[in-house]
Amino acid sequence: MGELVLAARGLSRQFGGLAANKDVSLDMHRGELHAVLGPNGAGKSTLINLLSGDLPPSGGQILYRGQDISGWSPDRRSRAGIGRSYQRTNIFPAFTAFENCRLAAQSRAPRALHVFSRAQNYDDLRSAADRALEQAGLAARRDVVAATLSHGEQRQLEIAMVLATAPSVLLLDEPLAGMGSEESQLMVSLLQKLSADHAILLVEHDMDAVFAVADVITVMVTGQVLESGPPDQIRSSLAVQEAYLGGGEPDDE
């Protein structure tokens, strides 16, 4: 197992009287794909939002390489290497797929005040963008305006943009939702490849995919961790079966 990269310690988040996350602790190691399962409303997206900084926690700590980053802004966390994708596609609709990724890559380059050079002339950013598109299977759609991409392709672009920022931690919120089966397969094999040298947190409804790629699975119910362990342990856990797998069909939105 690789080094501990990102860790949640007793993390909680209140929305009014509702505890969306309550005392959630989990570890993310480099080289490990950590999947989070749970029915709708279990607090999976809230957890990702807390880790990425989109939401401030009501309590608890987030440790990144041993440092408490609970108070860091989302952009600072991103620059430190924590990349995330969104459940609802969150792209730059008027730009081409390439420019979406090129801009993402630009966030790594401290070139804000290079006012007199052309953004398109930086070869390193261009190749980072092309590499990300290639990885996400979008190379052929490079010059298409993002708004006119199909829904599935926009989901791929969502991932490509995160990859273009070369993160060491990936927080992926239902990356497979809305993808065709071919793209899903591509994405699953991409996740397997990436998990070799990244720490990945995957929130996903697709059970087959999750059990195929996950090294560790955490099951959440009503904002709390029910059980956490390797896939075999989760599969055979009575508590999980009772609370989630056995309790009728998992709600698939």
Next chain:
Amino acid sequence: MSAAIKTPRGALLATLLVLSIFPLFGSDYYSELLTKIMIMAIFAMSLDLLVGFTGLVSFGHAAFFGIAAYAVVLVSPQYDPSSLWLVLPAAVLAAAVAAFVIGLFVLRTKGIYFIMVTLAFAQMIYFVFHDSPLGGGSDGVFINFKPELRIGETQLLDLGNAAHFYYVVLLLLVATYVFLRILLRSPLGHALAGIKSNEHRMLSLGFPVFLYKLAGFVIAGALAGVAGFLSACQFGFVTPEILSWHQSGNVLLMVILGGMGTLNGAAIGAFAFVVLQEVFSALTKHWQFLMGTVIVLVVMLLPGGLSSLTQRVRRLLVGGGSNG
């Protein structure tokens, strides 16, 4: 980036040519009017950087225009012409510093709040000059001698000379336009476009969005300062009215009238606005009624502003028409 707006070089060069030779043929009255239009075009383009390219609708842009104009007054000696080397940088710097300080506050707000807070700051500065003797109070103040450009003993330029002034304004207009074009395709320009498109995603990609917006705000303020400097030099008279909310509203209307986010549109809007103002006010003292009507019509019938009109016409002439 969207490739929707592409002005042919030809139209730009033709405009430049006309502007370059106009004083040789046009009357003094029209040259002076054109000078005013070019100054307003610089002002409107500086606002377009915020409104059209960054998505920041500022309703207080006259503050920076006015601060630069007052800086000219405060820096100029009373009984001698001031040096252009000194006054222009001082005026632009004053506007930029004001934009930096105001930006630190207003850029923490968004949407309608941003509009209101920029307006509030501009009104505060209006009353500073209106109610204090700093710049002659509500009566305003004269600039007795226009700035001049000297090297040693020889006077190269005298901004009191209408022809000299015209070409200085033209030069600064071209410089502003070229600078903004270069900026818009730079990494900073692309980041600003990203902020306009999806600020939330820019944050999660790791852009320190606040700093980028502040950079854009300061640049826009400084360029508004260039226009304010020129305006003070043209009329030799500065009153608090140039930084009132009317002025902020007018420049916003110029940008909307011409078409936001095109740069050329801001210049076209400035041209149309000043000319219409001139024509309508000659017709009736209720010229603002006519102006209002035109603006309502343009907004309703031409959502892309006047600059989209030239594109529509071109499409008709070229016979394309198919891709609407």
